[in-house]
Amino acid sequence: MNPRQSLEMDELHENRSRLLTSLQDRGVADTTVLNALLAVPREEFVAPELRQLAYDDNALPIAAGQTISQPTIVAMMTTALAVEQASRVLEIGTGSGYHAAVLAQIAEAVVSIERHPELASRAQAILKRLEMNNVEVHAGDGSQGWPASAPYDRILITAAAPSVPNRLLNQFRPADGSRLVAPIGDQALQHMTIIERSGVKWIKRVVGQVRFVPLRGEAGWSDSEWTDQWKSEWDRRWKPGT
Ligand code: SAM
Numbered sequence: 001m002n003p004r005q006s007l008e009m010d011e012l013h014e015n016r017s018r019l020l021t022s023l024q025d026r027g028v029a030d031t032t033v034l035n036a037l038l039a040v041p042r043e044e045f046v047a048p049e050l051r052q053l054a055y056d057d058n059a060l061p062i063a064a065g066q067t068i069s070q071p072t073i074v075a076m077m078t079t080a081l082a083v084e085q086a087s088r089v090l091e092i093g094t095g096s097g098y099h100a101a102v103l104a105q106i107a108e109a110v111v112s113i114e115r116h117p118e119l120a121s122r123a124q125a126i127l128k129r130l131e132m133n134n135v136e137v138h139a140g141d142g143s144q145g146w147p148a149s150a151p152y153d154r155i156l157i158t159a160a161a162p163s164v165p166n167r168l169l170n171q172f173r174p175a176d177g178s179r180l181v182a183p184i185g186d187q188a189l190q191h192m193t194i195i196e197r198s199g200v201k202w203i204k205r206v207v208g209q210v211r212f213v214p215l216r217g218e219a220g221w222s223d224s225e226w227t228d229q230w231k232s233e234w235d236r237r238w239k240p241g242t
Contacts, residue, residue, distance in 0.1 A: 008051075012041070012043050012051070012054065012055065015054070015055035016038060016041075016042070016055050017038070018055065019037075019055040019056075019057060019071055020034055020037065020038055022057055023037065023057070023071060023072060023075050026057075026072055028072070028075040028076065028079065030075075030078075030079045032106055033075050033078045033079050033102075033106070034075070035105070036078065036102045036103075036105035036106050037071060037074065037075055037102055039105050040098065040101045040102050040105065041054075041130070042054040042055060042068075042071070042098055043055075044126055044129075044130065045062075045068055045096040045097055045098040045101070045123075045126060046060050046062070046068060046096065047061075047062070047063075055071075057070055057071050057072050058070055059073075062095055062096045062119065063116070063118060063119060063122070064116040064118060064119055065213075066095050066116065066119060066213055067095065067213055068095055068096040068098050069095070069098070069099060069158060069212075073210060074098070074099050074102055076192070076207075076208070077099070077156060077158070077181055077192070078099075078102055078103065078106070080181045080192065080194050080207055081103075081154050081156055081179060081181045082154070082177075082179060083103060083106045083107050083154055084106075084107070084153070085106065085107070085108065086108050086153075087106075087107040087108060087153040087154050088107070088108060088109045088111070088149075088151070088152050088153050088154075088173075089103050089107045089109070089110045089111070089152060089153070089154045089155070089156065090110075090111050090112075090113070090142075090145060090146060090149070090150075090152040090154070090155045090156070090168075090171065091103060091110060091111070091112040091113070091155075091156045091158060092112075092113050092142030092143065092145075092155070092156065092157045092158065092159070092168075092215070093113075093114065093142065093157060093158035093159040093215070094112040094113065094114035094119060094120055094123045094137050095114065095119060095123070095158065096119070096122075096123060096126075097112070097122070097123025097124070097126050097127050097135075097137065099156070099158055100112040100123065100127065100132075100135050100137070101127060101130065101132055101135065103135075103156070104127075104132045104134050104135045107134070107154070108134065109134050109135075109136075110134060110135040110136070111135075111136050111138070111146055111149045111152070112135060112136070112137045112138070113137075113138050113139075113140055113141075113142030113145075113146050114137065114138075114139055114140075114142070115139070115140065115141055115142065115216055115217060116139070117139040120137050120138065120139035121137075121139070123137050124137040136149065141216075141217035141218055142157075142215075142217065143161070143165045143167075143215055143216070143217035143218050143219035143220045144165070144167050144217065144218055144219065145165070145167050145168045145170075145171040146171070147171055150170075150171035150172075151171060151172060151173035151174075152171055152172055152173065152178075153172070153173055153175070153177075153178055153179075154178070154179050154180070154181075155168055155171070155172065155179075155180040155181075155182075156180075156181050156182070157180070157181070157182035157183070157215060158212070159183070159212050159213055159214060159215035159216075159220070160183045160184075160185060160186075160187070160190045160211075160212040160213065160214050160215055160221075161182050161183065161184055161190075161215040161219070161220060162184070162185075162186070162215075162219075162220070162221060162225075163184060163219075164180065164182060164184065164193075164195060165218075165219030165220075166219070167219065168180065169202070172197065174197075175197065176197055176198055176199065177196065177197065178196070178197040179194060179195065179196045179197070180194070180195045180196075181193070181194050181195075182195075183210045183211075183212045187214065187221075187226050188211075189209055189210075189211060190209070190210050190211065190212060191206040191208075191209060191210075192206065192207050192208045192209070192210050193205070193206055193207075194206075194207060214226045
């Protein structure tokens with residue numbers, strides 16, 4: 001590592017610690033989750049020109065018109081998912097692979113599905129380089145889950161879904177405490193929703209309002225149902241020089 005690279009690393013490390021403090025200020029209190037975020041170098045998951053913004057508490061654009069989620073949202077969703085050391089987690093919407101990496105710090109195994117093959121293979125390559133060997137990434141329609149690697153203890157959807165895809169519920173381990181977290185709603189706004197199994201029932205709770213890119217696929221939104229309004233918003237915000 002040359003002196004310039006080493007200076008950049010120091011700066012990024014400092015920014016990562018500062019982000020942790022600001023997450024705590026915003027109410028993230030779970031130390032397992034905070035440690036997981038501290039362990040993952042977010043700058044590795046964003047484009048080289050955005051490395052310096054990696055520890056701002058913002059969503060950032062990635063390829064294919066998608067986003068890497070805001071760290072506060074990653075922390076809150078991970079907390080809501082109540083991941084345990086023995087959990088097998090299914091993530092729908094790999095995107096950059098960052099949230100999968102955070103989950104992999106806590107869980108036994110993470111299976112992550114991304115519908116854009118180029119994002120899936122990029123995320124897989126980064127996770128491999130970082131030696132996060134308990135994550136498998138697949139390209140496909142995650143709105144149908146990933147039955148081949150089921151059963152799961154936790155399922156996380158990181159894109160806005162119109163409703164909970166029914167097929168996912170069959171892929172849970174049939175045990176109390178199995179839990180799904182997803183932003184459910186329309187393009188204007190979604191409710192961050194937790195669904196937890198208790199006996200033969202699923203108990204639903206809403207823990208906040210958020211705004212995500214759409215879940216596509218069989219149990220997601222079609223092009224005609226979801227306008228490109230959201231994409232244009234990103235284009236405006238991230239146009240070079242603005
Ligand atoms: N978790 C990601 C990260 O850490 O970078 C951010 C996810 S981004 C907000 C939502 C992702 O969901 C996008 O990459 C999008 O392509 C993906 N997606 C949308 N519909 C999907 C589907 N049916 N199956 C799998 N991935 C899907």
